[in-house]
Amino acid sequence: MCGIVGLTGSVGERIGLVLRRCLERLEYRGYDSAGVAVVNGGVITVRKGRGKISEVDARVNFTGLNGVSGIGHTRWATHGKPSDENAHPHTDCSGTVAVVHNGIISNYRELREQLEARGHRFTSDTDTEVIAHLFEDYVKARLTALEALREVVSRLRGTYAIALLYAGEPDKVFFARNVSPLIIGLGNGFNFLASDIPAFLEYTNRVITLHDGEYGFITPGSVYVERGGEPVDVKARVRVVNWSPELASKEGYPHFMLKEIHEQPRALRDTWAGLDTDQLSKLSDLLLKARRVFITGSGTSYHAGLVFDHLLSGLMGLDTHAFNSSEYKRYVKLAGDGDVMVAVSQSGETIDTLMAVRVFRRLGVRVIAVSNIVDSTIPRESDYQLYTRAGPEVGVAATKTFTAQLMVLNALAATAALGGGVLGKDEYGLIMGELEHLPDLVNLTITSVEAKARHIASRLASKASAYYLSRGLGLPIAMEGALKLKEVAYIHAEAYPAGESKHGPIALVEGGFPVLFIATDDEYVDALEGNVMEMNARGALTIGVIPAKHQPRFGKLLSEVIQTPNVSPGALTILQSIPLQLLAYYTAVLRGHDPDKPRNLAKTVTVE
Ligand code: G6P
Numbered sequence: 001m002c003g004i005v006g007l008t009g010s011v012g013e014r015i016g017l018v019l020r021r022c023l024e025r026l027e028y029r030g031y032d033s034a035g036v037a038v039v040n041g042g043v044i045t046v047r048k049g050r051g052k053i054s055e056v057d058a059r060v061n062f063t064g065l066n067g068v069s070g071i072g073h074t075r076w077a078t079h080g081k082p083s084d085e086n087a088h089p090h091t092d093c094s095g096t097v098a099v100v101h102n103g104i105i106s107n108y109r110e111l112r113e114q115l116e117a118r119g120h121r122f123t124s125d126t127d128t129e130v131i132a133h134l135f136e137d138y139v140k141a142r143l144t145a146l147e148a149l150r151e152v153v154s155r156l157r158g159t160y161a162i163a164l165l166y167a168g169e170p171d172k173v174f175f176a177r178n179v180s181p182l183i184i185g186l187g188n189g190f191n192f193l194a195s196d197i198p199a200f201l202e203y204t205n206r207v208i209t210l211h212d213g214e215y216g217f218i219t220p221g222s223v224y225v226e227r228g229g230e231p232v233d234v235k236a237r238v239r240v241v242n243w244s245p246e247l248a249s250k251e252g253y254p255h256f257m258l259k260e261i262h263e264q265p266r267a268l269r270d271t272w273a274g275l276d277t278d279q280l281s282k283l284s285d286l287l288l289k290a291r292r293v294f295i296t297g298s299g300t301s302y303h304a305g306l307v308f309d310h311l312l313s314g315l316m317g318l319d320t321h322a323f324n325s326s327e328y329k330r331y332v333k334l335a336g337d338g339d340v341m342v343a344v345s346q347s348g349e350t351i352d353t354l355m356a357v358r359v360f361r362r363l364g365v366r367v368i369a370v371s372n373i374v375d376s377t378i379p380r381e382s383d384y385q386l387y388t389r390a391g392p393e394v395g396v397a398a399t400k401t402f403t404a405q406l407m408v409l410n411a412l413a414a415t416a417a418l419g420g421g422v423l424g425k426d427e428y429g430l431i432m433g434e435l436e437h438l439p440d441l442v443n444l445t446i447t448s449v450e451a452k453a454r455h456i457a458s459r460l461a462s463k464a465s466a467y468y469l470s471r472g473l474g475l476p477i478a479m480e481g482a483l484k485l486k487e488v489a490y491i492h493a494e495a496y497p498a499g500e501s502k503h504g505p506i507a508l509v510e511g512g513f514p515v516l517f518i519a520t521d522d523e524y525v526d527a528l529e530g531n532v533m534e535m536n537a538r539g540a541l542t543i544g545v546i547p548a549k550h551q552p553r554f555g556k557l558l559s560e561v562i563q564t565p566n567v568s569p570g571a572l573t574i575l576q577s578i579p580l581q582l583l584a585y586y587t588a589v590l591r592g593h594d595p596d597k598p599r600n601l602a603k604t605v606t607v608e
Contacts, residue, residue, distance in 0.1 A: 002076050002088070002102040003029035004182075005199050006163035006173035008069035009190030009220025016065035019072040022192070022199040023053050028249060028394055029102075029195060030076025032374075033087035037098035038067030039170040044098050048073075048087040056087075068170045071163040071193075073100035077374035078274055078389050079108070080125030089165075090129040092136030093121055096167040099135070101128040102195055103180035104273040104389060106158035131162060145169050146217065149176065150229060153215050158273045159266075163193050169217075176215035179269055184208040184223055186238065191218040197241055198249045208237045257395035257488065257595040261581050262446060265439040267400040268574070270389035271407050272436055277415075283368055283384055284416035287318065290340040294331060294365065295322040296356050297344035298605070300398040300483065304370075304405035305344045306476035307573050311413035314472070316422050328356035337364035344409075345369070346393065346401035347604040348376025357381055370408055372401045386412065395596045396603045397487045399581050402480065403442070403574045410570040411435055434571045441565050441575060449562050449579045456543055456560050457586035459514075463541075466491060466514040467505055469498035471528055473569045474520030474576065481516065481545075481580030488595040489587040498524075498531040511539035517558070518545045518580075520572050525550060532557050545576050 003026025011018055019036050034056040035048020045067070047060040053074055057063055062072075073088035080086035089098040105111070108127035111134065116122065120133040134155060138148035145166045159179035166174065175182060175193050185192035185200035185207055192200040197207055208223065214232060216225040225232040241252075253259035287293055293312060295305040302324050309322035321331055325343070335341075341360045345353045348371035357367050357378055369382035372390050379385040388404035414431045417423040423431070460466065466485060468478035475497055482493035496505055498517070509515065515535045519528055535542050536557065544558040547566045555561055562579040564572065588595040 003027070003074040003195045003199070004071070004100045004102050004161055004163050004193070005195075006069070006071045006175065006193035006218070007190060008171055008173045008218055009187065011187065011190050011203050014063070014065070015067050015070045016063040018203070019070050020053060020057055020063045021202070022194060023072045023074045025198040025201070025249065026074050026195055027053060028392060030074050030392055032077050032082035033075040034073065035087045035089050036062035036065060036070060036072040037089040037165055038065045038070035039165050039167055040067035042167050042170060044091070044095060044165055044167050046089050046091060046098055048089065049084045050082050050087060069165060069173050071098060071100045071165055071173060076391055078104055078270075078387070079127040081375040085124045086126050088128060090124060090126060090132050092132040094136060097132045097135045097164065099128060099132045099162060099164045101131060102161045103159035103178070104270055105130060105156055105160060106273040107156070111155065131156070131164070135164065135166070139166070139168065145172070145174065149174050149215055150226070152176075159270055161195055171219050172217040174215070174217045175210070177210040178212050179266060182210045184210065184218060186223070190220050191223060193218060196251060201241070205241050206238055207241055208234050255395065255585070255589075255594070255596050257397060257399060257585050260393055260395050260400045261578070261585065263391070264400045264403050264446070264578065265443040267390035267404050268407055268442060269439040270391070271404040272439070274387060274389040275408065275411055279386070280412055280415040281419065283386065283412060284419045286340055286366065286368070286384070287312065287416050288420050291319070291338040292334065293318055293320045294335065294339065294341040294360065295320060295344070296325040296328060296341065296353060298325050298350050298352050300402045300480060301344040301346055301350075301353070301405060303476045303480040303483070304402055304409060305342065306479070307406055307473065307570075308342060308409040308413060310473050310476070311410070311570060312416065316413075316417055316420055325350065325352040325356045328352070328359060332359060332363070335360050335363045335365050339365040341365050341367045343367055343369050343378055343382060344405055345378050346372040346388070346398055346405070348373045348378040349604050350378070351605065354378055354381070370405055372404065396598055396601050397484055397584070397595065403577055406574045406577070407435060407438070410574075413570065431568060431570065434567050438567070438571055438574060441567065442578060445564055445575050445578045449564070450582055452560075452562050453579050453582035454586045456562070457583055457590055459541065459560070460489075460491065460583065460587045461590040463491060463512075463514050465508065466493045466516065467501065468493060468495040468516045468518065469501055469531060470495070470518040470520060471498050471524035472521035473573060474518040477520065477573050477576050477580070478516070478518045480577060481518065481584070484581055484584035485587060487598050487601060488584050488593065489591055490593060491587065498528055501531060502534065506534070506538070509535060509538045509540050513540050514543060515540045516543045516545065518576055519547065519550055519554065520569050520576060522569070529553060529557070545579050547572060
């Protein structure tokens with residue numbers, strides 16, 4: 001995730017200054033590099049670099065830039081580490097095109113090879129730079145800028161919000177959108193483009209939200225939008241927003257946690273688009289050849305690791321050891337050459353996970369880091385890196401980064417299962433196809449379960465304790481659900497293997513005690529049904545997160561049911577996480593707590 005802006009026309013202040021102010025309002029979308037390009041007298045000037053907006057500006061002075069039109073970017077690295085070269089805007093060979101981009105161009109390698117074969121010289125490792133060179137190619141072939149844009153859009157695959165300057169038409173900022181958000185801000189004598197409304201809210205509150213597949217340009221006095229070569233009339237889409245700047249940075253959501261829960265379809269789509277099948281095959285070979293596989297992480301990341309552990313050992317029979325990273329010492333004597341460690345950390349900075357990585361690497365273990373932050377310490381110190389592309393997460397309790405981790409780990413496990421002969425080509429194709437289309441199902445799940453989650457939250461809000469029970473692959477999801485409730489709603493919650501509940505936990509159960517059941521693995525459903533009946537017999541408030549196919553048998557038994565679509569168990573772990581996140585969120589809000597900043601917790605823990 002990154003933030004982009006574009007401006008053409010005059011708001012009565014120097015354009016460099018206005019662009020910096022807009023970018024600062026988007027800094028929550030990424031902050032590892034920043035840059036601005038303006039066009040003045042038919043010449044494009046770019047100033048950019050690694051660091052936060054204020055640091056880069058102090059070095060290169062982009063607030064000093066003047067011009068008719070300009071674009072700006074604040075970056076969250078996905079392709080290419082944070083560096084001066086990889087900072088946006090990117091330009092073509094002749095310096096007449098400058099582009100900023102949010103999203104992932106999934107076919108950029110292929111495009112780059114074609115462009116390099118035609119003599120284009122690239123100066124960055126980003127996926128974005130292909131856009132500038134493609135555009136250059138088309139205008140050199142005597143297409144108009146709009147025709148060139150049309151052709152460029154037809155060549156791009158993946159997700160993008162783009163703002164582009166062309167020196168030949170200086171009063172225009174060109175744009176295109178697919179999946180990544182892009183909004184037009186309408187002014188008198190000026191128009192804005194931005195990833196998000198707060199960017200320009202101090203200048204205008206009249207907005208048009210662009211839809212997927214739309215592209216066009218803004219001038220100081222007009223907006224032109226097209227889709228598939230046909231003009232689109234967007235007049236009816238103009239709306240006036242009356243948000244406070246505070247609310248605006250949350251896109252109208254009352255909390256970042258809720259916004260980030262709702263962002264999961266996009267986070268998963270970007271994560272999928274960023275996966276490289278060659279790299280997955282290489283890493284799966286490594287896992288298959290390993291003597292042992294250690295899996296480690298803390299908090300929510302540990303739970304994602306447990307799902308992976310289950311897939312590798314339970315389904316594939318690999319010799320795995322999963323542990324909380326703070327407990328790594330217990331496993332040191334087992335570790336040596338020929339072993340592999342998978343270290344999961346959204347921030348890439350958690351000290352316990354970092355210590356485990358350092359110690360195990362010194363013992364000859366090869367480490368695969370799974371992280372959301374490109375070039376953070378853990379991936380940097382690891383042998384291999386697998387990135388989630390969830391974008392920055394502001395809420396302290398992890399939500400979208402967790403489901404993005406599950407997606408990456410499910411894809412890696414499926415690739416290993418294919419390599420290990422546990423899955424045939426067809427089964428593998430089905431699982432990967434399911435993961436690819438999961439963002440749509442996540443969207444559907446959010447829409448269909450939110451009201452129910454709010455209702456169940458009203459029944460949970462007055463309780464002092466809750467159990468989360470499951471069996472098999474659902475157990476880490478139960479653990480994550482319980483952790484979320486504890487973290488943000490401050491209700492004591494514990495997860496157990498459902499069978500284990502009879503060995504102690506059930507002693508606490510009396511009338512109205514909440515017990516949540518997560519049914520994930522088909523092979524455990526009969527046993528789980530028995531556990532529901534045991535809890536019912538003691539008057540528990542039984543709540544189930546159940547795939548639609550098991551609705552007939554559980555629907556009658558449970559006090560409350562949250563239904564999810566039917567998918568295979570690995571993908572189901574992602575779908576089942578959604579209602580549990582919403583439940584924790586709404587319970588926290590009903591109890592009067594701020595879910596974004598839970599007491600005593602930190603987003604990144606850098607002390608042992
Ligand atoms: C803290 C956060 C959790 C997170 C854990 C691990 O406890 O509050 O949300 O899961 O750290 O963080 P990491 O960045 O390593 O995933």
